[in-house]
Amino acid sequence: MAEQEIDIREALKQAMDEEMERDGDVFILGEEVAEYHGAYKVTKDLWEKYGDKRVIDTPISECGFAGLAIGAALTGLRPIVEFMSFNFSFVAFDQIVNNAFKMHYMSGGRFKVPIVFRGPNGAAAQVSCQHSHNVESIYGHLPGCKIVSPSTVYDSKGLLKSAIRDDNPILVLENEMIYGKKEKIPVDEFLVPIGKANILVPGKDITLISHSRMLIHCLEAAEVMAKKGIRVEVIDLRTIKPLDIGTIAQSVKKTGRVVLVEEGHRFAGICAEIASEIMEHCFDYLDAPVERVCQKETPLPYSPPLEAETIPNVRRILSALKKVAQGLLT
Amino acid sequence: MTEKTISIPYNFHKADAESILQEIGKEKALLALDEMLKIRNFEKRGEQSYQMGKVWGFYHAYTGQEAIQTGAVLALGKEKNLWVTTYRCHALALLLGMTVEEGMCELYGKVNGNAQGRGGSMHFYTDNLFGGNGIVGGQWPMGAGLAFSLKYRNIQNEVAVCFGGDGSVVQGAFHESMNLAKLWKLPLIVVIENNQLGMGTQIQRAICNFPIGENFAKSYAIKSYTVDGMSLPHCYSVFKEAYQYATKEREPVIIEAVTQRFRGHSISDSAEYRSKEELERIKKDDPIDQFCELLKSKHMITTDEIEQRQKKWNDIAVAAMKFAEESPFPNVLSLEEGVMAK
Numbered sequence: 048m049a050e051q052e053i054d055i056r057e058a059l060k061q062a063m064d065e066e067m068e069r070d071g072d073v074f075i076l077g078e079e080v081a082e083y084h085g086a087y088k089v090t091k092d093l094w095e096k097y098g099d100k101r102v103i104d105t106p107i108s109e110c111g112f113a114g115l116a117i118g119a120a121l122t123g124l125r126p127i128v129e130f131m132s133f134n135f136s137f138v139a140f141d142q143i144v145n146n147a148f149k150m151h152y153m154s155g156g157r158f159k160v161p162i163v164f165r166g167p168n169g170a171a172a173q174v175s176c177q178h179s180h181n182v183e184s185i186y187g188h189l190p191g192c193k194i195v196s197p198s199t200v201y202d203s204k205g206l207l208k209s210a211i212r213d214d215n216p217i218l219v220l221e222n223e224m225i226y227g228k229k230e231k232i233p234v235d236e237f238l239v240p241i242g243k244a245n246i247l248v249p250g251k252d253i254t255l256i257s258h259s260r261m262l263i264h265c266l267e268a269a270e271v272m273a274k275k276g277i278r279v280e281v282i283d284l285r286t287i288k289p290l291d292i293g294t295i296a297q298s299v300k301k302t303g304r305v306v307l308v309e310e311g312h313r314f315a316g317i318c319a320e321i322a323s324e325i326m327e328h329c330f331d332y333l334d335a336p337v338e339r340v341c342q343k344e345t346p347l348p349y350s351p352p353l354e355a356e357t358i359p360n361v362r363r364i365l366s367a368l369k370k371v372a373q374g375l376l377t
Numbered sequence: 378m379t380e381k382t383i384s385i386p387y388n389f390h391k392a393d394a395e396s397i398l399q400e401i402g403k404e405k406a407l408l409a410l411d412e413m414l415k416i417r418n419f420e421k422r423g424e425q426s427y428q429m430g431k432v433w434g435f436y437h438a439y440t441g442q443e444a445i446q447t448g449a450v451l452a453l454g455k456e457k458n459l460w461v462t463t464y465r466c467h468a469l470a471l472l473l474g475m476t477v478e479e480g481m482c483e484l485y486g487k488v489n490g491n492a493q494g495r496g497g498s499m500h501f502y503t504d505n506l507f508g509g510n511g512i513v514g515g516q517w518p519m520g521a522g523l524a525f526s527l528k529y530r531n532i533q534n535e536v537a538v539c540f541g542g543d544g545s546v547v548q549g550a551f552h553e554s555m556n557l558a559k560l561w562k563l564p565l566i567v568v569i570e571n572n573q574l575g576m577g578t579q580i581q582r583a584i585c586n587f588p589i590g591e592n593f594a595k596s597y598a599i600k601s602y603t604v605d606g607m608s609l610p611h612c613y614s615v616f617k618e619a620y621q622y623a624t625k626e627r628e629p630v631i632i633e634a635v636t637q638r639f640r641g642h643s644i645s646d647s648a649e650y651r652s653k654e655e656l657e658r659i660k661k662d663d664p665i666d667q668f669c670e671l672l673k674s675k676h677m678i679t680t681d682e683i684e685q686r687q688k689k690w691n692d693i694a695v696a697a698m699k700f701a702e703e704s705p706f707p708n709v710l711s712l713e714e715g716v717m718a719k
Contacts, residue, residue, distance in 0.1 A: 074529070100529070106560070111518050111553025118522015118537075121507050122459065124529060141550075145512050146519055151718050154502045155493035159718040190716050214718040 049234040055203045056226040059089050059165075062207035063127060065236060067097055070125065073211055076103040076112055077129030077166075086131045087167065087226055113139035113164070117146045120162040125211060130166035133182045133220065147216040148191030159214045165207065168196065168220035169260065169310045170358055176346035181311030183258075184320070186218055187288045193241055194287040196220040198262045200230035202285050205239025213241065220287075222260040244291035246298070250280035252375055253368055254298040256321060257308035258284040261359055265308055268364040277372055287317060295321065296328045303334035304371040308359050313341035334374070338367040385587045387635060390604040390615045394671060397610035401451070403677045409451050409609055410672065410683075413443040413665050414690040416468040419477055420640075422694035423467065423484050423498075427644050431702065432484045435511075436498045439468040441607075441639035444664035445570055446472055448612025449538060453620050459507065459523035461516045462540040464499035465570075466509035469540070473503040481697035487704040494707045495715070514548030517541060517567075521554045524563035528627070536564040536623045544575025546589055555597040558629035565629040566619050567599075570606065573635070576642040577650045590633025599629050606636030607662045610671070637662060 053061070067073045074097075079086050081094035081104040094102040105112040109130065116126035130136045136143060147160045170179035187194055193215055197203040203221070210217040247262065248269055257265045262283055269279040280298050284291070299305055305325060307318035318339040325337055340359040348354055398406060420438040427436050439446070442465075450472040462469045467480060475491055483490030484498055491501050500509040507523065510516040520539025527535050545551055546569055558565045569590050575583050586592045594601030600622060604615040612634060619630045637659045641648040648656075672678040 106556065108553045108557065110550050111521070111557045114515070114518020114550065114554070115522040115525055115557055118461070118507070118519035118524075119526045119529065120522075121519070122523060122526040124526050141512055141515055142518055145515055146510070150508070152716050153492060153496045153500050154508065155491070155495050156715045156718075157492070157502050157504070158507065161718075193717070 050231045051234050052229055052231045053200060054227050054229045055200050055221070056087065056089050058200045058204035058232065059207055059221065060091060060093065062204045062211070063090070064093060064096070066208055066211040067093070067101060072123065073125045073127065074101040074103065075127045075129060076105050076116060078105055078107055078131050080104060080129050085129060087223060089226070090129065109135050109138040110142055114142035114146060116162055117142055117160060120147075120160045121150065121158050125161045127163045127165060127211060130164060132178060132223075133166055133168040134178050134180050136164065136182065143186070143216070144189055148189050151215070152191060160216050161214045162216050163207070163210045163219055164216070165219035166221060167223040169222055170347055170354065171223040173349055173351060173354060175349040179347035181309070181342070182218070183220060183287050184311055184316045187317065187320075188315070192216045192218060192288065194218045194220065195241060195285060196259045196287055197285055198225065198259050198283050200228065201232045202239050202245070202283075204232065205237055206241065206285065209238050209241050217241070220259065225260050225263070239285070242286050242289045242291055244294040245283045245285055246280060246294070247283050248279065248281040250278035250302070252277045252302055253279045253304040253306060253371055254282060254295070254302045255279050255306045255308065255364075255368065256282045256284065256295060258287060259310065261308045261310050264359060264361045264364055267361050268368060271361070271365055272368055272372070277368070277375055279368065290321065290324065292324050292328060295325065299325055299329040300332045303332050305333070305337045306340065306364065306367045306371055307337065308340045308364055309342070310358060311342055312344060313339060314344060316341055335371040338371050340364050340367050387588050387603050388591065390602050390611055392611055392614040394608060394610040395675065397614045398671060398675060401610070401613060405451060406672060406677060409447050410665075410668060410678070411686060411690070412447045412450070412472055413609070413668065414687055415477065415693070416443050416447070416471055417665060418690040418694040419467060419471060419480060422698050423481065424640070424644055426481070426484060426698055432498070433486070434497050435464065436644040437465040437642065438638070438640040438644070439465050441659070441664070442570060442572060442636045443468060444609040444612045444668070445568070445606045445634045445636060446540070448609050449568070449616045452613045452616035453536070453538065457505070458535045459505055459527065459537040461507040461520050461523060461537070462509065463513070463516060463542055463545070464509065464511050465542070466499065466501045470501035470503055470506055470509065473506045475501060475503055477693050477697045478700050481694070481701040482704050485701035485704065486706060487701055488707040489704050514541065514545035514550040517545070517548070517550045517554035520567070521558045521563055521565055524558065524565035524629070525561065527564055528561070534624055536566050536620055538566045538568060540568045540570055542575065543569060543571040543573065543580050543589060544583065546593060547584055555593065555599060555629070559597045559599050562627050563629055564623045564627055566616070566623055567629060567631045569631065569633040571633055571635050572638040574638070574642065574650075577646065577648070588633060590631045594631040599631050601631040601633065603633045603635065606634030607664045607667060609664060609668045
């Protein structure tokens with residue numbers, strides 16, 4: 048099978064390109080997506096290929112263009128809305144929540160809203176309090192949407208393609224810090240199903256679950272533990288909603304010990320949700336309380352040492368792993 | 378129009394009601410009367426059902442404003458074009474093909490309601506009516522999106538029509554939508570239904586510049602009309618002209634329809650901000666009475682025939698109450714069905 052080595056940025060672009068070729072109803076709109084090629088160059092060359100009609104620069108008007116895209120989706124078009132960052136989606140919150148998420152149910156199933164909202168989520172580097180939000184638990188709280196957050200090149204491409212073909216509002220949460228991450232993936236077309244987690248590293252002692260950029264730290268921590276003889280199973284959620292509790296429960300029933308890692312805040316976060324699911328489904332299998340490593344409860348500060356401390360890091364993940372491993376470590 | 382209305386220098390769309398009526402013709406004119414009577418009686422019986430404890434939540438009646446949307450649908454036709462409106466949505470759904478029974482059952486929260494009991498009073502739909510939207514101003518960007526879709530698909534002879542109240546034009550969503558609609562040349566008819574009250578707040582206390590439509594339109598270089606929203610012939614005429622403009626020029630157009638709602642903002646609003654005397658004065662402008670007088674003066678209908686039609690729609694609305702009462706509630710086992718599209 049022919050392979051290509053590309054980064055996540057290129058994978059996302061290929062996903063959009065292939066889906067736009069496949070379906071004339073798919074179009075992209077957002078700030079700087081056309082002539083500028085996207086603030087992070089994710090839409091590079093698409094405007095040249097598809098023109099003004101299908102790759103559309105918008106004014107800085109998120110409420111307006113997100114709502115406009117939702118209106119277009121109601122008629123059967125399949126918009127991809129790029130938010131320059133998901134921080135700016137808050138300006139369009141009412142449109143996303145009230146008009147996209149709820150329309151199918153509220154209309155008694157009459158209308159569908161096949162729309163993708165994509166863009167970078169979470170902290171970048173020292174962009175401070177208002178530009179570093181993790182939105183997954185904010186949107187994930189509300190019924191009517193699906194949320195994916197890939198960490199690999201393969202999943203970035205395959206999940207975005209699946210999202211574009213889905214008939215529901217989908218948030219594709221990317222991460223600025225890993226746009227340049229490279230991998231070999233097949234040249235031929237493939238899809239990654241929404242709703243399936245992936246075991247990145249198999250292990251029998253501790254289950255370590257995360258998504259997106261935090262998996263880089265998780266993999267490093269798992270390696271450190273391996274040197275101590277503890278085999279950590281690392282699970283990449285890939286899809287946050289709907290949550291693949293099957294894969295999680297299967298792992299937890301095997302290991303009995305769990306550490307959950309998330310870039311977002313601790314209170315009412317994704318980890319809190321998963322911990323609760325584990326308690327409901329795997330209570331009798333747990334050998335230690337579930338540990339969480341999350342962003343601390345402050346707006347994300349600018350100063351580098353403060354930022355490094357509030358976002359989960361290898362040291363904090365290792366500390367949690369060691370805590371649940373008590374009794375395993377000799 | 379009342380004194381307060383007159384204090385704002387509206388430049389009303391000029392048209393001769395009698396010649397417009399000739400243009401509409403007897404058959405369509407009587408159809409329009411029927412539609413207005415259907416709406417009036419639906420709202421009356423819906424509110425009665427609410428008082429009886431059969432309907433809950435919010436209930437925003439269209440009573441008093443019937444001429445606007447009736448005129449719009451009469452001018453544009455019910456089969457084509459894409460429509461979206463506010464929570465005051467019963468009339469437009471009825472005009473675009475929802476049956477009285479379907480609407481009443483939705484109010485009663487029944488499974489055979491317009492939205493299977495999921496939406497209620499604020500969320501009525503037809504295949505080309507995209508709600509019924511509950512958040513003030515939230516529908517403006519969607520309206521622009523419907524027009525965008527027509528442009529994307531190169532559908533030349535249709536427009537999107539988006540209704541909103543005077544209270545919603547000071548939301549950011551309105552201004553973002555106007556900018557996008559003009560910037561991208563979207564075939565969108567923007568209808569500001571100015572009933573002069575944003576809930577209980579008079580427009581003079583909420584908006585800084587009048588007339589609303591004319592002035593806001595200027596900011597975006599959009600063509601605008603202001604129309605007497607209590608006159609069916611004038612509403613018909615202005616929508617016809619706006620439709621011709623929007624389809625020919627492929628541009629947005631704003632219509633401000635100055636109107637009066639006869640009821641409170643919603644059923645739970647006792648409207649203490651308006652005296653009985655003022656309400657009586659306002660009711661002298663009743664769009665249905667005005668239209669009936671015009672029809673009678675042109676010998677298109679007699680008083681007896683009007684009464685017969687009124688009785689017919691009253692009976693239909695009353696029968697719908699009984700039908701809704703006897704219809705089943707949704708099975709609670711279906712609660713979690715239909716959150717996501719398959």
